Amino acid sequence: MPVLLAQTDTTVGFLSQEMQRLYEIKSRKTAKPFIKVYNDFKSLLSHEYRVPTKRKNLVRRSKKTTFIIKKRAFRVAKSSLDSQILRDYTWYFSTSANEEHKHFKRDFCSKKADIIIEDKYGLQENRASSLLKINNVKRRKIR
DSSP states (O other): OOOEEESSSSSSSEEEEHHHHHHHHOOOOOTTTOOOEEEEEEHHHHTTTTGOOOGEEEEHHHHSSSETTTTTTEEEEOSSOOOOOHHHHHHHEESSSTTTTSSSOOOHHHHOOEEEEEOOOOOOOOOHHHHHHHOOOOOEOOO
C-alpha cells in the first residue's frame, strides 16, 4: 500500500494502511498511535470497533470529529475528492502531513509521499479535527 498525500476532511494528511511507513515518515515514536479513518459508518462497525449504543448517533452524524474509545482513535470521513484509489479502501491510518511539531511544507511532503491526490483547490493546512473521548457513561472533549 502506498503512502498518499491528500486533502482530508480537515487538513492535509498522509494516508496509508501501512502504519510502519507513516512512523518512518513522521519520525514518530511507535508508542503514539495513528487515527484510523473510515469511509463510512458501516465500515467502522464491520471492523474491530464497538461503538457504545448511546453514542452511535453521535459518531454517525459527526463531521470533522475524531473519537477515542478504549485508547483507539478513529474518525468517519467521506472523501470529498473524486479519486478511485481513495474509494478502493474502506479505511486508512491518517496523520497530518508535516514533520513532527512543524507546519505543512509542500516540498517535504512531496518527497515522502508515493502518490499525491489533489483537486483544483490544491492542498491547504486547516484546523485539526475535534477530539472526543467517549464511553457509555460520558464524553470528554480533549481538543
